[in-house]
Amino acid sequence: MASVHSKTIPDGNQPLVALKILIAGGFGVGKTTLVGAVSEIRALHTEEALTGAGQVVDNTNGVERKTTTTVAMDFGRITIRDGLCLYLFGTPGQDRFWFMWDELAQGALGAVVLADTRRLEDCFPAVDYFEHRGLPFVVGVNHFDGSREYEPTKVSRALDLDEKTPVVMCDARDRESGKNVLIKLVEHVSVLRTGAVPSTEPVTTANGLPRRPVKH
Amino acid sequence: MSDTSPHWYDDDAGPIVRLYAVTAGRARSATESYDLMSTVQVVGGSTPHDPALSPEQRTILRLCHRRAQTVTDIASESNLPLGVVRVLLGDLLSGGHIHISPPVPHQIPDTSILKEVIDGLRAL
Numbered sequence: 104m105a106s107v108h109s110k111t112i113p114d115g116n117q118p119l120v121a122l123k124i125l126i127a128g129g130f131g132v133g134k135t136t137l138v139g140a141v142s143e144i145r146a147l148h149t150e151e152a153l154t155g156a157g158q159v160v161d162n163t164n165g166v167e168r169k170t171t172t173t174v175a176m177d178f179g180r181i182t183i184r185d186g187l188c189l190y191l192f193g194t195p196g197q198d199r200f201w202f203m204w205d206e207l208a209q210g211a212l213g214a215v216v217l218a219d220t221r222r223l224e225d226c227f228p229a230v231d232y233f234e235h236r237g238l239p240f241v242v243g244v245n246h247f248d249g250s251r252e253y254e255p256t257k258v259s260r261a262l263d264l265d266e267k268t269p270v271v272m273c274d275a276r277d278r279e280s281g282k283n284v285l286i287k288l289v290e291h292v293s294v295l296r297t298g299a300v301p302s303t304e305p306v307t308t309a310n311g312l313p314r315r316p317v318k319h
Numbered sequence: 320m321s322d323t324s325p326h327w328y329d330d331d332a333g334p335i336v337r338l339y340a341v342t343a344g345r346a347r348s349a350t351e352s353y354d355l356m357s358t359v360q361v362v363g364g365s366t367p368h369d370p371a372l373s374p375e376q377r378t379i380l381r382l383c384h385r386r387a388q389t390v391t392d393i394a395s396e397s398n399l400p401l402g403v404v405r406v407l408l409g410d411l412l413s414g415g416h417i418h419i420s421p422p423v424p425h426q427i428p429d430t431s432i433l434k435e436v437i438d439g440l441r442a443l
Contacts (some may be wrong), residue, residue, distance in 0.1 A: 187435060
């Protein structure tokens with residue numbers, strides 16, 4: 104609760120509300136591009152024990168018994184107002200960084216799964232992960248020059264998504280397009296949690312039954 | 320080994336102080352692992368100029384001096400790895416220099432906040 108948070112703030116300042124959104128998807132699908140299009144890219148360093156897989160990649164010659172490696176992660180911050188910030192974390196694409204996902208997903212508002220229709224299977228692990236965790240997500244189909252355009256419903260069917268999970272066409276390089284994907288996510292989160300997009304008519308009645316659309 | 324042998328590091332390596340020296344050998348915070356979105360605020364009376372603190376601890380206090388900062392921001396701005404920052408935050412907390420507040424839980428969503436976020440994104 105907000106009160107739990109605010110009572111530890113000593114001098115009456117407004118508590119800082121920091122919401123976390125994950126940007127996931129296969130390697131090279133445009134995660135960093137999307138974060139950079141809507142916010143200023145910053146770096147966060149974390150260090151982890153080297154796994155067997157990591158040791159193959161890291162050249163440890165000359166560094167005796169090196170057992171940890173530093174991983175740089177991108178993130179972006181969007182200040183909505185003083186005291187309300189949105190943090191966008193690009194989840195590391197390579198398999199060897201799966202360990203970061205649980206920490207990133209912990210307490211996240213939701214996720215954007217970026218997909219490239221030329222290699223849709225690259226986003227399967229991210230979709231599996233967020234479905235398994237029950238974290239709300241939208242799929243952003245990043246349109247690349249030369250890639251065929253698919254109807255969102257076809258992408259949704261190919262990914263076997265829950266019908267409520269939005270699929271949005273986007274261009275990760277474009278600020279407006281990136282903003283639109285984030286807005287769709289926050290609206291989706293709002294619908295899942297309260298049954299309504301903020302400041303619009305509820306789509307369900309108070310007892311949870313679907314409301315019949317009124318014909319005009 | 321003679322003094323003329325080439326070093327494996329150069330100026331690009333940055334300050335040659337091992338991270339474990341910054342944390343006095345500790346890899347994990349003694350108390351808990353602070354969430355990326357936890358916010359840190361300096362307790363009134365604590366100053367970034369306190370000579371009893373390490374340079375890294377003073378850096379953290381300086382970053383949070385004006386307003387609360389997230390653990391993420393502190394790690395990013397200080398250029399210190401997250402694990403190191405968490406150890407230092409644990410020290411500063413037990414020394415009574417800072418408050419660390421867990422992130423506002425969002426399992427019970429505040430629709431007014433979600434609406435603010437949507438409106439704010441539209442206005443970007």
